[in-house]
Amino acid sequence: MSSNISSAGITTDATTGERYIPSSLRADGSKRREIRVRPGYKPPEDVELYKNRAAAAWKTRGKGGVPGAEPMSSEDDKSAQAASTASSNKNAKRREAKRKAKEAEGSEATSEKKGADSDNWRTPATQKNEQLGEDHVDLEAEKEKKARNLKKKLRQARDLRDKRNEGEVLLPEQLEKLxxxxxxxxxxxxxxxxxxxxxxxxxxxxxA
Known part of the structure; x- marks a missing residue:
């Protein structure tokens, strides 16, 4: 007498305790022979998966309510929803008030900047003349600085020209300066x- 067929198809003989896979027919009509299973062997299909109770409880959280607490009635649900709606509306009003305050501060800063720009636009003529004079001085100083650099390069090039006229052989980069x-x-x-x-x-x- 056979009983206890496992998920892997292993049958255990209730009388002898032997385990085996019974013979079966193939698709082409041929017969598979019976296979004996050695004692102690357990195929992967028969290994029970470990179930973590904490993980299972975490997956089903929020569905059963608080353990030990009485279930809420429909009226309690409505009152809780109304309270949450009121608090959300209150928070929304606070956020709107903060946004308007920031916009007002930004508009004031913009108006102050425009006022400062207008004051700069109304600069006295004397101050404008002083600025123009400073720009002219800076331009002249820049021209003189550039002229000094050119004068130095020109002096070096003429010295090389004199050396070449005296018969000295110059390098290619020295000839480029000439x-x-x-x-x-x-x-x-x-x-x-x-x-x-x-x-x-x-x-x-x-x-003169």
Whole structure:
């Protein structure tokens, strides 16, 4: 007599306690032979899965209510929903009031900035003239600085030209500096300086 068929299809003989897989028919009509299962062997299909009670309780949380508490009636549910709705409306009103306050602060800051810009637009003529004078001085200083750099390069290039005229052999990069002599002179003239790096006005006064 056989009983206790497991999930893996293993049958246990109730009389002898032997375990085996009974014979069966294949799709082509052939017969599979009976397979004996050694004592103590347990296939994966027959291994029971471990069930964690805490995990199962966590999955079903909120469905059964608070343990030991009485179930809420429909009237209690309605009152709780009304209270939550009132609190949410109150919070919404607070958020709206904060948003309006921020907008008001932003508009005041914008108006103050516009007022400051308008004050700057109404700068006195004397202050504007002083600013123009400072810009002119800065421009002149920048021109003189650039002229000094050009004058230095021009002096170096002319020294190399003199060395070449004396028979000295120059390097390729030194020859490139010689080629740039006319360009350096042209840049000095565009800044208002002569080929020696002096201002044209001062040079003309010295000649006179």
């Amino acid at each position: 080629i740039k002599i006319p360009e350096l002179v042209r840049q000095l003239e565009s800044l208002g300086f002569d080929s020696n790096g002096d201002k044209k006005e001062e040079a003309s006064q010295e000649k």
